[in-house]
Each structure stands twice: as C-alpha cells, then as structure tokens.
C-alpha cells in the first residue's frame with residue numbers, strides 16, 4: 001500500500017504500525033491454514049467419523065421432547081446397565097456404528 005509507506009530519513013522505507021500488524025496477522029493466518037492442510041494430509045483419521053455419527057446409527061434411539069426431537073438419545077447397541085442405556089448426543093460416534101439407511105437420507 002502506497003499510503004502505508006513513508007520515506008525514512010536514512011532513505012529506507014518505513015511502514016505504519018497498523019500496516020505491519022496487518023501484515024503479521026495475514027502471515028499468521030496463512031501459516032495456520034498451511035498447518036491445517038498439512039494436518040489433514042498427515043492424519044488419515046481426520047473426518048473419518050463424519051459418516052458414523054450416532055444420528056445415523058441403527059442403535060440410536062432419539063429422545064423426543066414435547067417440542068420435537070432434541071440432540072440427545074440412547075445407544076441400544078448393548079443391553080442396558082443399572083443406569084439404563086448409555087446417553088449419547090447425535091454427533092457422538094463409536095466403532096460399533098451401523099448405518100441406519102433411513103436415518104442417513
């Protein structure tokens with residue numbers, strides 16, 4: 001930016017403090033985006049569970065509220081314990097997930 005540049009008494013270019021802070025923030029953002037891209041390439045399990053959430057599992061029994069369905073339910077994969085069936089959120093997941101084709105639509 002032309003208006004951010006100033007001539008220094010020694011003949012060099014000086015920049016405004018706001019311009020330098022903005023440049024530093026842009027560099028930091030670019031560095032974070034590069035790290036996120038790299039993490040996505042290195043971790044083969046990133047987003048692997050996206051399609052195995054409880055909300056699409058055949059063992060998931062959603063809790064019904066008087067106003068509609070809430071984001072909570074019970075997992076009926078195994079027999080209940082003294083505390084009943086485990087309480088799960090719709091976005092939880094586990095390795096026992098089995099696709100409920102009706103819920104996945």
Ligand code: SF4
Pocket residue numbers: 052053054057058059060074075076077088092093094095096097098
């Ligand atoms: S905890 Fe596992 S088995 Fe139970 S509903 Fe969630 S994904 Fe399905």
